[in-house]
Amino acid sequence: MIEVLNFFLNSLVFPGLLFASLVGLLYIGVDRKVTAHMQNRIGPPIWQEYLDFGKLMGKEDITPRAAQSVLFNAAPLIALGAVVTVMLLLPVASPQPALTAVADLIVIIYLLNIPAICLMIGGYSSGGPFGSVGAARHAVQLFGYEFAFIVSIIAVIVRVGSLDISAVVGYQAQRGWILLDWRLVPALIAMFIGAQGKLLRVPFDIPEAESEIVHGPLTEYSGPKLAIWRLVYDIETLVIAGFIVALFLGGPVTHTIGGAQVPGVVDFLIKTFLIVLVTTVVRNIMARLRIDQALKFYWTFGAFLAILSLVFVLVVP
Amino acid sequence: MTFVLPVGPQHPSLKEPEFFRFEVKGEEIVDVDIRLGYAHRGIEEAFSRRNYKHNVYLAERICGICNVVHSTTYCQTIEQLAGIEPPERAKYIRTIIMELERIHSHLLWLGVAAHQIGFDTLFMLAWRDREEVMDMRELISGGRVHSATNTIGGVRRNVKLEHIPEMLRRLDKLEKSTGYYADLWGSDRTILARCSKVGVLSKDDAVKFCAVGPVARASNLKLDIRRNDPYGTYEALSFDVVTESEGDVWARGTVRLREILESIRIVRQALHELPSGPLRVPVELKIPPNETLERTEAPRGELVYYARSNGTETPERIRVRTPTYGNFASMKSMFIGGTVAEIPIVMWSIDPCFGCNDRATILDARTGKVSVVNFKQLKRWRR
Amino acid sequence: MPRILPKVLQNLFRKPFTVKYPYVKRELPKGYRGRPAIDREKCIRCWLCIRACPDRAISIDRGTKTPSIWLGRCTFCGECAEVCPTKAIIMTEEFEYTTLYNVT
Numbered sequence: 118m119i120e121v122l123n124f125f126l127n128s129l130v131f132p133g134l135l136f137a138s139l140v141g142l143l144y145i146g147v148d149r150k151v152t153a154h155m156q157n158r159i160g161p162p163i164w165q166e167y168l169d170f171g172k173l174m175g176k177e178d179i180t181p182r183a184a185q186s187v188l189f190n191a192a193p194l195i196a197l198g199a200v201v202t203v204m205l206l207l208p209v210a211s212p213q214p215a216l217t218a219v220a221d222l223i224v225i226i227y228l229l230n231i232p233a234i235c236l237m238i239g240g241y242s243s244g245g246p247f248g249s250v251g252a253a254r255h256a257v258q259l260f261g262y263e264f265a266f267i268v269s270i271i272a273v274i275v276r277v278g279s280l281d282i283s284a285v286v287g288y289q290a291q292r293g294w295i296l297l298d299w300r301l302v303p304a305l306i307a308m309f310i311g312a313q314g315k316l317l318r319v320p321f322d323i324p325e326a327e328s329e330i331v332h333g334p335l336t337e338y339s340g341p342k343l344a345i346w347r348l349v350y351d352i353e354t355l356v357i358a359g360f361i362v363a364l365f366l367g368g369p370v371t372h373t374i375g376g377a378q379v380p381g382v383v384d385f386l387i388k389t390f391l392i393v394l395v396t397t398v399v400r401n402i403m404a405r406l407r408i409d410q411a412l413k414f415y416w417t418f419g420a421f422l423a424i425l426s427l428v429f430v431l432v433v434p
Numbered sequence: 435m436t437f438v439l440p441v442g443p444q445h446p447s448l449k450e451p452e453f454f455r456f457e458v459k460g461e462e463i464v465d466v467d468i469r470l471g472y473a474h475r476g477i478e479e480a481f482s483r484r485n486y487k488h489n490v491y492l493a494e495r496i497c498g499i500c501n502v503v504h505s506t507t508y509c510q511t512i513e514q515l516a517g518i519e520p521p522e523r524a525k526y527i528r529t530i531i532m533e534l535e536r537i538h539s540h541l542l543w544l545g546v547a548a549h550q551i552g553f554d555t556l557f558m559l560a561w562r563d564r565e566e567v568m569d570m571r572e573l574i575s576g577g578r579v580h581s582a583t584n585t586i587g588g589v590r591r592n593v594k595l596e597h598i599p600e601m602l603r604r605l606d607k608l609e610k611s612t613g614y615y616a617d618l619w620g621s622d623r624t625i626l627a628r629c630s631k632v633g634v635l636s637k638d639d640a641v642k643f644c645a646v647g648p649v650a651r652a653s654n655l656k657l658d659i660r661r662n663d664p665y666g667t668y669e670a671l672s673f674d675v676v677t678e679s680e681g682d683v684w685a686r687g688t689v690r691l692r693e694i695l696e697s698i699r700i701v702r703q704a705l706h707e708l709p710s711g712p713l714r715v716p717v718e719l720k721i722p723p724n725e726t727l728e729r730t731e732a733p734r735g736e737l738v739y740y741a742r743s744n745g746t747e748t749p750e751r752i753r754v755r756t757p758t759y760g761n762f763a764s765m766k767s768m769f770i771g772g773t774v775a776e777i778p779i780v781m782w783s784i785d786p787c788f789g790c791n792d793r794a795t796i797l798d799a800r801t802g803k804v805s806v807v808n809f810k811q812l813k814r815w816r817r
Numbered sequence: 818m819p820r821i822l823p824k825v826l827q828n829l830f831r832k833p834f835t836v837k838y839p840y841v842k843r844e845l846p847k848g849y850r851g852r853p854a855i856d857r858e859k860c861i862r863c864w865l866c867i868r869a870c871p872d873r874a875i876s877i878d879r880g881t882k883t884p885s886i887w888l889g890r891c892t893f894c895g896e897c898a899e900v901c902p903t904k905a906i907i908m909t910e911e912f913e914y915t916t917l918y919n920v921t
Binding site: 152156157158250320323328329401402403404406408409 | 559624625
């Protein structure tokens with residue numbers, strides 16, 4: 118009984134839906150504010166994303182006749198389910214994830230792809246040319262970033278010698294952050310490049326390039342469904358930042374400052390925030406690449422860095 | 435198999451309504467069909483229903499961004515028609531405001547071009563510095579966009595002596611930031627990746643399709659009405675005609691950015707050499723039957739005004755050929771062979787102004803028949 | 818390394834260029850052409866303004882027998898203020914015309 122209650126508490130409140138959406142929306146709000154200041158503007162207040170979400174939720178839901186299908190309606194919900202599940206599998210408050218001994222890194226890699234696939238399904242089923250073009254571009258981009266992303270994860274796995282994410286965090290607690298290991302620095306950079314593509318941020322916001330194909334797969338979405346897509350996107354930002362923190366920055370660590378215990382979640386929030394800031398800076402200093410250029414970049418630079426790291430880990434003791 | 439990608443009449447990469455029908459094979463463009471006329475406002479007809487003086491304000495409203503060059507060209511046309519010579523000081527003030535307009539138009543272009551390739555930071559920064567020009571125009575003409583300075587036979591507002599130091603200060607600031615943007619435009623890797631070797635218009639094609647303005651100059655065609663057929667005070671001022679040889683989007687951007695620097699030079703010279711004297715000469719509005727053609731260099735290229743008078747206070751016919759119209763023909767050769775991702779930036783690279791462009795003729799795209807629409811038909815369609 | 822990076826980081830610590838408009842107002846330059854205003858006392862009923870107006874925005878008010886300006890057509894060119902012999906029409910520096918109700 119307690120277990121079932123605990124499961125619901127975990128998935129709906131902490132670190133599941135409620136916590137993830139509150140933090141995710143706040144992070145994107147901060148991202149927008151920082152972006153504005155980088156562009157010498159005032160920008161929206163940092164809680165703007167909550168207001169946007171609330172407003173979209175209250176809007177009328179208009180579904181075009183060509184898009185009325187189960188797939189179109191279910192895509193945002195499945196994506197939301199996937200990202201919230203990843204949240205449960207990440208070490209947020211302590212080195213142990215909320216759901217222990219259920220899944221390993223492979224499952225997380227799979228789950229992280231589900232939002233992208235749902236986005237494609239939503240785009241293809243929306244029945245508009247912009248949706249299909251956006252979905253096609255997303256498919257191409259997926260094959261680009263995924264290789265660099267996965268190979269850099271494999272490099273970490275080989276270094277630690279375990280597929281379990283809590284083992285990765287435990288390893289770093291004993292031997293220091295993986296970030297500080299020079300053999301894995303190229304993997305971290307490749308990971309960031311992959312994350313930039315996964316989060317559809319400049320220079321890899323090709324699938325939803327607004328001046329080219331309106332809003333890509335999301336063109337036909339409106340009202341609550343669009344709100345859920347935004348929520349998915351915002352939680353995905355937090356999840357990917359959390360994933361990088363767990364793999365490279367030692368995960369959540371409980372500090373003791375002046376006798377008082379600072380819970381691990383504070384450490385987690387600070388580290389993820391720093392990673393979100395890095396992606397914000399990157400998205401503000403570049404122009405969007407074309408899809409062929411992005412693919413070339415991933416398969417040369419990104420893949421090269423990841424493989425370099427893997428070779429270092431395998432060869433250099 | 436090709437499929438059709440409609441761009442317009444409503445599309446985020448178009449700031450005004452116009453319809454482009456792209457035939458796409460995967461991501462590659464194989465054909466493009468341009469259909470004009472969505473922003474038709476019947477302005478040429480309206481010209482012949484007002485008197486010469488009221489038409490100045492109508493000419494100004496053909497285009498918002500390049501309003502001064504429209505009203506200046508109109509005034510020059512009518513002055514030529516009536517045989518009036520405006521005073522020297524008026525000519526200098528016109529030059530100052532026209533060049534300020536060129537600066538702000540090109541900075542606006544830079545901002546939107548940066549937005550089209552997803553570089554929003556450059557977009558915001560370019561438009562921030564554009565405010566300097568807008569403030570200058572507000573200072574000397576009293577309006578941020580529509581200056582309402584020109585009138586037939588001179589100008590209505592003076593550039594006051596106390597404004598000159600303020601303007602020179604702002605010009606210095608602008609020169610610094612424009613230099614920075616020109617540097618950035620030429621060196622940023624992502625900008626080069628998106629703009630260089632994209633939408634290439636060769637020199638032969640530029641001649642064949644009668645490209646005008648910065649588009650022609652980026653294809654190494656030394657074509658500038660300010661130099662080829664000087665009007666106003668341009669003969670007395672020294673400036674370079676900027677050309678680039680690549681003919682791609684990057685070259686068009688570079689030409690515009692370097693032209694801003696030239697314009698700043700022109701404004702400085704004009705402010706220093708501003709002669710004293712009257713602002714306007716009295717005019718008699720009953721112009722005897724006559725006809726004339728006048729051309730100027732608008733920010734987007736060659737602007738042509740044709741006017742015919744019939745002895746009354748209203749013109750019989752005014753015809754306007756805007757630079758965007760001259761550049762449409764070359765658009766097709768820029769697009770074909772490119773990819774969908776290039777559409778916005780290539781389209782923007784000619785700096786299209788559809789509000790300027792759409793006036794009287796309608797080209798039926800299916801039959802290729804050209805028909806001129808009269809007022810009655812338009813009224814019927816409106817319903 | 819992207820060339821704009823130093824500028825972007827520098828901007829983080831600069832005062833934003835934009836202002837919170839309805840709360841903070843920019844100072845307008847002298848001679849800004851805003852909404853035209855009519856001083857009905859000074860009007861000598863010469864109707865030069867009606868002739869000068871390019872938009873036919875000025876008409877005669879039947880009640881007071883003075884000109885009245887329809888702001889929906891006015892383009893703020895300032896021709897009426899220029900021709901008025903007694904300076905009864907002036908261009909104010911007011912630029913906020915939004916109303917809460919429909920005035921026709």
